[in-house]
Amino acid sequence: MQRFMKVFGQQTCKVIGMIHVDALPGTPRYGGNWKQTIEKAIFEANLYKKHQLDAVLIENMHDIPYVPERHLGAEIVACMTRLAREVRSVIPKETPCGVQVLACGNKQALAIAKASQLQFIRCEGFVFGHVADEGYTDACAGDLLRYRKLIDAEDVLVFTDLKKKHSSHAITADVNLLETSHAAEFFMTDGIIITGTATGHAASPEDLQQLSGKVKVPLLIGSGITKDNIKSYYKDAHAVIIGSHFKKNGNWLKEISDQAVEDFMREICKLRNSS
Template identity: 55%
Template structure:
């Protein structure tokens, strides 16, 4: 599947569902059934207001494991994913933290999701979980093995919450080219941490330099999306839709509706 086929519009808004802490993780306080209900309610809110896609991730599962997760996490995410798939008609994506890209792909395949977000696709970096090595070769072979070639793999480059000192001589342009060469379906760029805006000069560097879509993965708000609008194909938004703009809070329907009014104005300009 071409990544452009995932979304109906040239500029797509992807709403983030931060799945509540799963059973077995330190902050868990809900049953799996309750976790599903909360996630489904958020996904349906996003669909009702007119977003183009929804993505889920296990962001409440701090502290994160590195590079893989236990079978209980993969199984729980599959249950949540299936519940959302049954509830909404939008394209759906998944990320499993931290860097559990094969697990995310397996869940996406099982639950009929359309894309995953993968960390550490090309080059290595030091994250707060430790060293994350490149995984493109293994991941794309796994996608082929399980017959999941219709699932798009969108890949972070120069990722947030990470040090890139070991690749300081490799700029974002070259990193994006490497991801494209290694068959990424689209690159995701972020600010320094969750909710932090992307550096505009980095985004501008990628315009017309690669043939795959560029997605913005952090820091988009109703106030700044106009600055980034012409430079990206899709915008992953989570924190801004929450009360007080903080990712752990509940969705603010007022913030969500105001954001979509801005998007409609930009789309019609």
């Protein structure tokens, strides 16, 4: 918890805004305009800066269909590093920035964070194996944290998804969420991310309450947060990661809506002022 507080401060329920960068070179949906991809990421970073979000997370979510980590090309790391540096230059120095590389590009994300002076990564497959739509995902905690040590990136926080969305967890059906959380905590996670079953689907408030007070690491909600349901998570969540709700019509494929961000931040300010 001390590592989290050192980076994010004491305020309850931090708001982390997603920047879903356009499809990168070499992926099926790449539009052929790299300059435009950079400019769009900068535009969205400035929008989050305008509304004073607590943190920003960039992700290559448009690189569908995703490939396993072993097939991620050098161009993805290079392009995400460039985008991360551009975003980091826009966001105030005191505001944490992070990165996620799909799918399961956790070492790549650490390298990007190191090179771009980011403060955290979002990691898939930290503990326990599972089957995702891009294939089998094996646990990576031991290898990942050794790599973090190797590249002198121990100041980069690793937030880890549990029972990850878009995945089958039949092979670990006998390991409940709390037991999985204790395993991630034992394996030195810097924060646990709880999600719904898919992008934009709300995480269960009951899942959050099941873990609240039973683990010593921060709890983050990684999907489905809106201005209408934030009250259900505000008390127990140390942070919420928001992507879809900030987009037009709540669709992650659309552009960010300035009004949606403004409305949500107004609601979170009300909760903070009343607590």
